[in-house]
Amino acid sequence: MTAFLKVNGETVDVRTALQWQLIGDDQGFAQETLKNVVVLQSAAKAGMKASKEDMQVVVDEMRYAMGLESTEAMNQWMNERGLDLAAMQGFCEITALRNKMRAGITDAQIRERFAEIQTKGETVELYGIFCDSEDTAKELKAQASEGESFLQLAKDNSIDPETGRQGGFIGATSRGELAGEVEAAAFSGKEGDIIGPFKTDDAFAIYMIGKLHKPTLEDEEFGLREALFEESIHELAEKAEVEQLILGLKVNPFAEDKEGDE
Secondary structure, three states: OOOOEEEEOOEEEHHHHHHHHHOOOOHHHHHHHHHHHHHHHHHHHOOOOOOOHHHHHHHHHHHHHHHHOOOOHHHHHHHOOOOOOHHHHHHHHHHHHHHHHHHOOOHHHHHHHHHHHHHHHOEEEEEEOOOOOEEHHHHHHHHHHOOOHHHHHHHHOOHHHHHHHOEEEEEEEOOOOOHHHHHHHHHOOOOEEEEEEOOOOEEEEEEEEEEOOOOOOHHHHHHHHHHHHHHHHHHOOOOOOOOOOHHHHHOOHHHHHHHOOO
């Protein structure tokens, strides 16, 4: 059996190390290896190749990220890790192909995904004043609308001591975290608007809208491209026929993840 580690004179073989990971439900190494293989296979099927220039970009980015300014420093880094040129070329080819496949995600795909998640990324900061009667809440709303400090009104009048002493500050909330009518008013308003009164479980509340964050396509494009790419590789990996030869298993390491999702 191939030796993997020697610890204080005792050798651990690769099969044993992988079995320990499997018992601990850690399939990370097998999963990442599988994803790398399906990248190579998918690229070959599509006639996609990584040129020397593509791979050199990967090397240059690695050297920059790790502060390896010279070829000698890079060679020393490789030697310290037992890496030969073939291993480095293989890694750079996979990374370059990943970059090409990621770049192949279309703008239309990104726009479609953005439309699906756009509202989920919206947040609004709220300040609140909680009152024991609707009339009081309406009066305080009128005072705030006429220019009195909402924060001071909250400190002086809110029956909720926790938010009251903070000038009514509740914090940032996302869609789905507020009661329906409050959410509709908060996300359709603008910063500084006073909304309410709304009946809560034990009070009448008015709110001042603070900062509104509505994600833009430009802000989210990089993350969406990465997510779409990873989903496509994950899907290919899930469908792959896999044998973990050293363990004698015909089990796809993503199989349990798929069952969990279902």
